[in-house]
Amino acid sequence: MSQALQLPIIDLSSTDRLSTANSIRQACLDHGFFYLVNHGVEEELRNEVFELSKKFFLLPLEGKMKLAVKKHSGYRGSYAEKFDTSSSAKGDSKESFIVGPLTENHLNQWPFEEELPSWRIAMEAYYKKVLSAGTKLISLIALALNLDEDFFQKLGAFNEHLSFMGLFHYPEPVDSSEEETHGASAHSDYGMITLLLTDGVPGLQFCREKSKEPQVWEDVPSVSGASIVNIGDMMERWTNCLFRSTMHRVVATGEERYSVAFFINPGKECMVECLESCCSESCPPRFPPIRSLHYLQERYRDVILVSPESHELFPQIESHT
Numbered sequence: 001m002s003q004a005l006q007l008p009i010i011d012l013s014s015t016d017r018l019s020t021a022n023s024i025r026q027a028c029l030d031h032g033f034f035y036l037v038n039h040g041v042e043e044e045l046r047n048e049v050f051e052l053s054k055k056f057f058l059l060p061l062e063g064k065m066k067l068a069v070k071k072h073s074g075y076r077g078s079y080a081e082k083f084d085t086s087s088s089a090k091g092d093s094k095e096s097f098i099v100g101p102l103t104e105n106h107l108n109q110w111p112f113e114e115e116l117p118s119w120r121i122a123m124e125a126y127y128k129k130v131l132s133a134g135t136k137l138i139s140l141i142a143l144a145l146n147l148d149e150d151f152f153q154k155l156g157a158f159n160e161h162l163s164f165m166g167l168f169h170y171p172e173p174v175d176s177s178e179e180e181t182h183g184a185s186a187h188s189d190y191g192m193i194t195l196l197l198t199d200g201v202p203g204l205q206f207c208r209e210k211s212k213e214p215q216v217w218e219d220v221p222s223v224s225g226a227s228i229v230n231i232g233d234m235m236e237r238w239t240n241c242l243f244r245s246t247m248h249r250v251v252a253t254g255e256e257r258y259s260v261a262f263f264i265n266p267g268k269e270c271m272v273e274c275l276e277s278c279c280s281e282s283c284p285p286r287f288p289p290i291r292s293l294h295y296l297q298e299r300y301r302d303v304i305l306v307s308p309e310s311h312e313l314f315p316q317i318e319s320h321t
């Protein structure tokens with residue numbers, strides 16, 4: 001069952017920051033999803049990234065497998081992950097290319113320059129632009145929570161942050177008898193926020209009330225040029241479920257589809273712990289404090305079906321928090 005909806009539109013360039021923060025607050029209370037316009041990622045760069053993403057996914061499988069995921073960066077084929085662990089499907093049909101933090105500490109993999117010229121330059125430019133938009137948005141989210149604008153920066157959320165960009169390709173379904181198979185099965189994102197651009201092909205749906213049966217799925221249409229933003233689980237934990245990380249999925253529509261997601265994840269040492277303003281004696285914290293890296297590793301471990309060791313961000317992870 002699915003119906004169309006209209007989500008709020010937030011203008012990142014607005015100079016009325018308090019009014020923007022209020023609109024963000026309402027959007028996060030009501031939906032956990034909104035559109036972001038005037039985000040500063042130019043149309044030319046957006047188009048280039050989609051063109052280059054298509055060129056990469058068109059390479060023969062053996063070429064793509066040379067860049068198979070290591071330390072959570074590189075190529076991951078179809079059916080290598082399954083977001084909805086309760087589903088009986090063999091996995092999610094989307095194939096991905098993951099780009100991680102652009103720092104010396106992080107090993108990113110890139111296609112050969114001779115094969116795909118300017119690929120790395122464009123992806124790095126896009127990574128930086130979306131990270132900058134996301135950082136501004138996080139300041140507004142802090143304001144929306146009645147905190148100082150730089151609250152999350154001071155908390156260390158951007159120190160050695162673990163933000164990842166995912167290029168996704170949803171192939172045309174080959175076997176329509178596999179009803180259970182989704183491009184991306186039902187899940188919520190793990191981090192602070194996600195900024196998503198799509199090629200306009202439908203398929204993304206969200207479920208407002210995850211615990212309500214039967215689940216009601218609503219289409220999230222693309223708005224040209226706007227980024228679709230959703231709240232992740234760590235933000236939900238910080239806010240004690242005031243801001244929701246809403247469940248979503250990508251269903252097969254019979255059409256091939258491309259998207260680019262940017263997952264803003266806190267720095268590896270950052271503690272995610274219920275904000276004082278979001279709990280009280282009558283409303284105690286629902287989740288124990290957890291370190292960002294630890295939380296991410298646990299979540300990835302559940303959904304990766306093929307070579308789980310290739311998704312370890314750091315090989316040695318202490319398991320005490």
Ligand SMILES: O=C(O)CCC(=O)C(=O)O
Nearest residue numbers: 168184189204250259261
């Ligand atoms: O491709 C999309 O539209 C959404 C992808 C997504 O939800 C994810 O990878 O977390």
Ligand SMILES: [Fe+2]
Nearest residue numbers: 187188189248
């Ligand atoms: Fe997602």
